[in-house]
Amino acid sequence: MMGRLVEVDDIHVRYGDLVALRGVSLAVEEGEVVCIIGPNGAGKSTTLAAIAGGVTPEAGAIRIDGRSILGQRPEQIARLGLSLVPEGRHIFGTLTVDENLRIGGYIQRDRTAAKADLERLLELFPRLAERLHYPAGRLSGGEQQMLAVARAVMTRPRLLLVDEPSLGLAPKIIDQIYEILLDLRQRAKLTLLINEQSSNRILKHADRIYVLRGGSMQLEGRAADLQDGEAIRHAYFGFGNGHSARKETHA
Template sequence: MLTLRNVDIHYGRVHAVRRVSLHVAPGEIVALIGANGAGKTTLLSAISGVQRVSGGEVVFDGRAIAGEKPEKIVRLGLSQVPERRLVFGPLSVEDNLLLGAYTRFRRRQVAADMEEVYAMFPVLFDRRQQQAAALSGGEQQMLAIGRALMARPRCLLLDEPGMGLAPQVCKEIFRHVVALRREKGLTVLLVEQNAKSALAVADRGYVLETGRVLLSGTAEELLANRDVRRAYLGREKDV
């Protein structure tokens, strides 16, 4: 469903991403792990059209999308949940969700999808008229995911969904990610600094280091890899 071929991204003279190639098959959860500054968020921003690609190809469902406007990419079926959630704090929870459906025009379908989001995250229904800024970090993450789902994506880009959240809340968020794949067939590209949490729910993964793909493999292979354990799982010795 999503393929990157030799993608390069520059910030001025800084070569932030270097000839990255990866793919995500329909219905897969693929994790992209790496340290801060590895280029993970930059790569997601390039896929969603927010960041310009300076070389290579980005192909979504057989269509080249590098250079397309973000709103067009959303209409094609690809939505991003940004790092640090970026909800619209002064607006209500309900208005945040409605903004996620801004490319859609069938009000009945939008209303039905909002009900599905509320069923998935009941706390959002309870607080639907509250300002988003008043929500806890975990609730804001639920809102950010719900807002992305309102665009009816076929592929979801999740950027650090566990950032700043308590471990139990983080586990709940990842349970919902797995349920979305199981129940809706959603394809997910997941960026997460917590490699253990990401690989626990992913089918496959890529390790990004200083803008390059260093390793790739199944989640089990990466979890068993000695270098990955030392660098990202906090294990100095084999267990």
């Protein structure tokens, strides 16, 4: 059954004196691929952290399946079926691929279920299956990103929050990562909320786009309606800020 999986309603988050989110709202329906686009410092990671329970908004509401999760701990929220792929991947370089994946399954209480999850997972990630006993630090950047995604889906989440999967990867590799994410959506019935700094390669993969800047949502729309990029560029850079040369390369 389709329904609203995540609802973020006018949240405000601050780190001490710094206001990171000043009234952010968004919604993700079950089965959607939604992307938050915004420049460095816009508040993208903070938004995902708020949903995953890593930071607590001082105002506003966050609901999963219509029920408030405000004040719940990250482990409690994870049990509702959320999993976060953090920015920078957080791979343990000296541990093997296999060991990194088993760490991802740590909240899985049942060892038999964890083993079955690992086997199912390796069918989705043949590249990782081939490199199971390599130290993760020897994988390429793209493979490490695959490992971070694989680790996050070990616990069979319904919603995957992915923070800048494209960071530092070549365009061809970025497309491969997105192929895997979209494959997971089909095969593991995943809903995806993804942060990116650039809409360049994302517009063709996402169903809907939000543009975040300065801790405020600037734009929301269906990717199909935003293909020419113009509305996104305006939202991303603001109107009349004189950065026309940068507009073409970054948004």
